[in-house]
Amino acid sequence: MPLQTFDNLPEDKRQRIIDCAVDEFAQHDYASASISKIVAKAGIAKGSLYQYFNDKTDLYTYLLDLVSQTKAKMMAKAFRQENRMPFFESLLALFSVMASFELQYPKLAKIGYKATSGKSPLPEDLLIKGKQATIQYFVTLINQGKATGEIRPDIDAEIAAFIFVSALSEMGNFVSMKTGIDKNIEDSGKPTPAQLSEIERLYQQVIMILKNGIAN
Amino acid sequence: MPLQTFDNLPEDKRQRIIDCAVDEFAQHDYASASISKIVAKAGIAKGSLYQYFNDKTDLYTYLLDLVSQTKAKMMAKAFRQENRMPFFESLLALFSVMASFELQYPKLAKIGYKATSGKSPLPEDLLIKGKQATIQYFVTLINQGKATGEIRPDIDAEIAAFIFVSALSEMGNFVSMKTGIDKNIEDSGKPTPAQLSEIERLYQQVIMILKNGIAN
Amino acid sequence: MPLQTFDNLPEDKRQRIIDCAVDEFAQHDYASASISKIVAKAGIAKGSLYQYFNDKTDLYTYLLDLVSQTKAKMMAKAFRQENRMPFFESLLALFSVMASFELQYPKLAKIGYKATSGKSPLPEDLLIKGKQATIQYFVTLINQGKATGEIRPDIDAEIAAFIFVSALSEMGNFVSMKTGIDKNIEDSGKPTPAQLSEIERLYQQVIMILKNGIAN
C-alpha cells in the first residue's frame, strides 16, 4: 500500500503521478513498465516515487486497487436505489455500468485486463480475485433470475456468468476494431456521436444474444 | 524465419528449445520475455540461439507461426470430409476444435492470445490478423446459418462471431479456475478423466447458451 | 551533448572520466572503443556513464568537440593581438600553435586524426569538416602571402595547405619516433629539456623546408 506521504501530496501532483503510472501500466507488462518513464513524464524525482510507494509492486498493487474501486464506485452509483429489478433489467444495468467503465476509463480497464493473464508479482489468487468477484456478482443475479423464472433452470449460473464477463472484457478490443477508436491513444478526444451510437448498438446486440441464450 | 541450422538440429534438442521459448513467451510480454532465461532453461549457449534465429523478433515470429499452423492442422483434421453440415453441427465441430487446441496447447493459445493485445514488434495488422481471421470464419458460418433459416435474421453476424471467439479464448482461463489445472505449470500431467468430463460439460453448456442466443 | 549531470560532477571525477575516455578513443576506432573499459579504468559504474551521456555516440561527439575547442582555445590565445603579420611569421605562429597542440594534447590530436578517416557514426561531412577547416585556414594565409608577393604565384594554395596540414598531423608520430616520447603512455612525465629542444629543432626544420618550398 502507498505510504502516508502519498496522501499528503497536493491533489494535482498526486493525480499527475497516478495518471502517468496508469498510462505506463496500461501500455506495458508489469515487467516492461518503466518506473523511469513514469517519473520522467510526471516530472518528479525518481527518489520521490520511492517515498510514496515501497517499490514497483506496491505501485502496481495500488493501481489494481484503483481499478477495483473505480469500478465499484460506478456500480454503487448505478445500483443505489433500485434493490429489486426484473433480472434482465438488472443485467442490462450492470452490463451498462461495466461498458461505461470500459469507455470512461479505458486505460484502467486495460490494466485490469492485463492483470488477469500473464505472470505478475502478485499472488495469482489475488489477481484472479477481481475477475472472480465480478463473476460472482453475475452468478448471484442469474440465480435470482432463475428463482423468479426469468431464466431457464438448466442454465449453469457460473458458466453463464463467465460468458457474460468474457464478452464484456473483450468488448473493448472489439469496439476499437469496429470504430477505429484506439484505447491506447493517450490524448484521444471524446468519441463522436456517430461512434457512440455505433457502440450503443454493439452493446445492445451483445446483450440481446446473451439474453436469448439464457432466457426462459 | 529461423535459419536452416535450426531445422538440422536433433529433434529432441529442437523441441526442447521450442518448449522453453514457448514457456517464456506464454508467461511474458514480448518485451519482458528473456532470451537469457530461455537458453538457461534449454541448457544451450546464448550464442547458439542466435545461430538458429536472427534475433528475438525472429524467434517470436516463429512461435506465432507455430500457433497458426498448429491450430490450422487441427482444423484441417477435423473438417476433412464434411463439407456441408447443419450450422450448429459445424459450429459445434469448430468450437470443439478450438477448445481442443486450448486444452492441448494452452501455452500456444496464450501466446496467440497475448499477440492480439498490447504492443509488439510486429506490424499491428499482422497481429490482429489471427483473431480477425477466426472471427471471419465464424461470420461465414453464421451467415450460412442465416441463409438456411437456422439462425435468426436479426442477428449481427460479426457481433455474434465476436462473442463466440471471446468466450472461446477466455475459456482456457475459466477451465483452469474451475478444474485447478494450471495452464502455466510446465510439467502439467494430463488432466484426469474426471477433469476431462467436467471440461466437456463446461464447453457444452457454453455452446448451448450461445446456440440459444442466436437460434431461430 | 552530455547531460547536465556531467557538468555537476566534482571536477576531479569529471576529469578522470574524460581522461579515460580520451585514452580509449585515442587508441581505438569508434567501433572498437569500449565503454566497459572506460568505466573500469575510471572506477565508476557502467550505469553512471549513461547518466552523463546518452550513449556511446554522445560521448564520442563530446570528445570531438573537446578536440575542436581545445585547439580553438590555443589558437585564440596565440592570435589575440597580431592582426597582420608578414606571411611567414603568421605561418610560423600558426604552425607553432598546432604543434603545441600535438605536443600538449597528443591523445586529443589522435582522436581528431582518427575521426577524419575511417567509418564513424557521425555524418561524414561533419567529420571531415575539422580537417578541411584547418586546410582552409592555411589556404587563406597562403593567398594573402601570394598577394603580398611573399609566395610564388604559381603555387596552388590548396595543395600547399594540404602538405602543411599533413606534415603537421603526422609530426606527432615522428616526434615520438625520434625522441622516444610515447604519445600513448598515459602517465607520461613531461618531456625533458633536451627532448624539448630537439622537438623545437624538428619543427623549425620542417618549417624551413616548407617555407623554401613556396617562398618567392
Place this chain on the structure above:
Amino acid sequence: MPLQTFDNLPEDKRQRIIDCAVDEFAQHDYASASISKIVAKAGIAKGSLYQYFNDKTDLYTYLLDLVSQTKAKMMAKAFRQENRMPFFESLLALFSVMASFELQYPKLAKIGYKATSGKSPLPEDLLIKGKQATIQYFVTLINQGKATGEIRPDIDAEIAAFIFVSALSEMGNFVSMKTGIDKNIEDSGKPTPAQLSEIERLYQQVIMILKNGIAN
C-alpha cells in the same frame, strides 16, 4: 604466417579469400574487422579459415606482409636498371611509384596506413617498421643528393624524408577529397581520364613544392 594449407588452395579461391579479407581490414580497425563477415563474403566455412591461418592476428600479419611485398614489387620494377639518376629524377620516380601504389591498391594502402596508428595486436616496433623503412629509403636518396650538391647541405635528411612520406601517405585522402574518388568504394570503376590528369597535376605540384623546399 599462413599454414601450408593456404598455399595448396586453388588459385581463384585463395585470391577470393584474400580479396575479402583486404576489403574488411581496409574498412575496419583490427579489432572491428570481422572474421565472420570475411568468410561470409568469401563463401567459405568459418572453420576453413582457421585451417589456413592460426588466428585473426595471423591473417592480419599476412595482409601487412602483402602490403609490403606489393609495394616492394612495384619499387623493384621501377628501379630495375637505373642505378644512378640525378636526385630529383630518382625522387620523382620513387614518388611516382608510391603514388601508383596508392592508386592501384587503395585498399592495401589503407591497411598499411591504419597499421601505423592505433593499437594493434602486433608489436609496435614491427608496425612502425614499414614506415621507417620507407623513410630510410628517402634518407639514403637525400644524402646522395646532398653529396652531389643537388640538395642544400643544411637540410636534415631524416626530417625531409619524413615530410615526403607524410605528404605521400596523406595524399590518398586528399585525392579522394578533390576528385570525388572514394577509396572505400569497393566496386569503384577506374578513374576517368579527367580525374587522372587532375591527380597527375596534384602530384606534380606536391613534388615541385617539396623540391623547392630542399633544392640547392
Place this chain on the structure above:
DNA sequence: CATGAATGAGGGTTCATTCAT
C-alpha cells in the same frame, strides 16, 4: 520531504575460436 547520482545485474546481440563430423 525532495532530490537525482550511483549502482550492478540483466537485457539482446556479436564475436573469434574450437571441434566433432
Place this chain on the structure above:
DNA sequence: CATGAATGAACCCTCATTCAT
C-alpha cells in the same frame, strides 16, 4: 581437408532501487 554448430566472453544499454545531500 571442409564444414558449421557450439561456446561464452564481451559488447552497448536500461532498469529498479538506494542514499547522501
